[in-house]
Amino acid sequence: MSIPIKIAGVSFQVPEAVVTNDDLTKIIDTSDEWIRTRTGIERRHVLSGNETAVDMGIKAAQKAIKQSKINVEDIDYIIAAASVETHAYPSTACEIQAAVGAMNAACFDITAACSGLIYGMGIARALIKSETAKTVLIVATDAVSRCLDWSDRTTCVLFGDGAGAMMLTVSDDEQDDILAVSLKAEGNLGDYIKMPIPGKNCPLVEPNEQEPMFVKMNGKEVYKYVVTKLPIYIEECVEKSGLKMEEIDYLVPHQANMRIIEALEERLKFNPENVISNIKDYANTSAASIPIALTEAIQSGKIKLPATAILTGFGAGMTVGTTVVRLREGIA
Numbered sequence: 036m037s038i039p040i041k042i043a044g045v046s047f048q049v050p051e052a053v054v055t056n057d058d059l060t061k062i063i064d065t066s067d068e069w070i071r072t073r074t075g076i077e078r079r080h081v082l083s084g085n086e087t088a089v090d091m092g093i094k095a096a097q098k099a100i101k102q103s104k105i106n107v108e109d110i111d112y113i114i115a116a117a118s119v120e121t122h123a124y125p126s127t128a129c130e131i132q133a134a135v136g137a138m139n140a141a142c143f144d145i146t147a148a149c150s151g152l153i154y155g156m157g158i159a160r161a162l163i164k165s166e167t168a169k170t171v172l173i174v175a176t177d178a179v180s181r182c183l184d185w186s187d188r189t190t191c192v193l194f195g196d197g198a199g200a201m202m203l204t205v206s207d208d209e210q211d212d213i214l215a216v217s218l219k220a221e222g223n224l225g226d227y228i229k230m231p232i233p234g235k236n237c238p239l240v241e242p243n244e245q246e247p248m249f250v251k252m253n254g255k256e257v258y259k260y261v262v263t264k265l266p267i268y269i270e271e272c273v274e275k276s277g278l279k280m281e282e283i284d285y286l287v288p289h290q291a292n293m294r295i296i297e298a299l300e301e302r303l304k305f306n307p308e309n310v311i312s313n314i315k316d317y318a319n320t321s322a323a324s325i326p327i328a329l330t331e332a333i334q335s336g337k338i339k340l341p342a343t344a345i346l347t348g349f350g351a352g353m354t355v356g357t358t359v360v361r362l363r364e365g366i367a
């Protein structure tokens with residue numbers, strides 16, 4: 036019999052500092068009006084001082100552990116979905132492990148950009164279903180503000196920093212909370228969103244210039260790709276789940292652009308009331324955007340539990356991840 040999985044806790048953490056659209060007009064040629072009407076964004080949280088993505092991830096992890104009432108010793112794996120690191124190793128997951136004291140956990144990072152949480156859920160689900168693990172903590176944390184060219188108005192207005200976490204464990208009843216997962220990648224579209232990591236050849240071989248570590252994006256192509264492909268992938272995943280679209284209570288999409296969210300809502304015939312969006316307050320927080328939107332909507336009462344939901348994300352790669360889930364009371 037397939038092992039049922041429980042989503043035991045979700046959480047999020049954002050840095051304190053807030054930058055509004057008006058603030059941005061002091062450093063680039065833009066306007067609150069342009070940013071709001073093209074993207075839906077009004078403000079974003081950004082790291083300051085020595086804060087890092089790991090710090091946010093630790094706090095999100097601690098909240099998810101507390102919320103799920105899981106003993107840290109019982110966590111078998113920590114998967115960190117993190118694309119913006121201050122260093123390649125130790126992994127973000129290892130650093131979070133040490134801080135939360137989950138010393139029985141195996142730890143590794145994945146890079147699926149903004150689809151990171153859903154990719155993490157797909158891996159965690161496979162680990163639990165194959166009886167390799169009973170409890171897996173996924174932490175999605177990204178500090179995109181550290182990798183933006185703050186003089187490039189086409190990218191710097193779009194992103195913010197944040198972290199989210201989700202605890203998955205074997206269900207203590209028969210209910211399986213993850214009804215379907217669908218992960219896609221189109222590596223041939225890798226040029227759409229890129230973030231080079233600086234590196235140099237040995238100077239004895241050849242002198243070379245170091246490329247700056249800035250996000251570069253072809254916004255128009257990303258937009259076209261997402262509004263064309265994402266609805267198809269979501270419909271496929273819903274079909275796999277055994278539910279009908281009209282039986283699903285909420286749509287929790289990656290928060291990249293309000294116009295993309297509205298296009299999805301229209302195409303999937305979702306009631307706007309049931310489509311979760313908080314992009315105006317956080318901008319695009321990359322892998323953290325889905326857990327932030329989900330947790331905040333539960334905490335504010337916008338999502339009423341128990342409920343069914345589609346979580347769906349897309350990002351650099353290109354990667355796309357969708358899951359259909361049941362959300363129990365008390366998870367946030």
Ligand SMILES: CC(C)(COP(=O)(O)OP(=O)(O)OC[C@H]1O[C@@H](n2cnc3c(N)ncnc32)[C@H](O)[C@@H]1OP(=O)(O)O)[C@@H](O)C(=O)NCCC(=O)NCCS
Nearest residue numbers: 065066069073149188189192254255257258291292349350
């Ligand atoms: C990035 C995005 C908002 C740009 O919107 P757009 O309507 O396509 O805008 P364009 O790129 O056509 O730019 C239109 C004009 O606005 C200008 N512009 C770009 N950014 C601007 C800004 N922040 N403020 C003011 N003007 C800006 C451009 O220079 C251009 O001017 P021009 O016509 O004189 O050349 C949109 O393409 C988008 O959201 N794409 C998806 C990106 C995404 O989801 N990324 C995340 C993936 S995880």
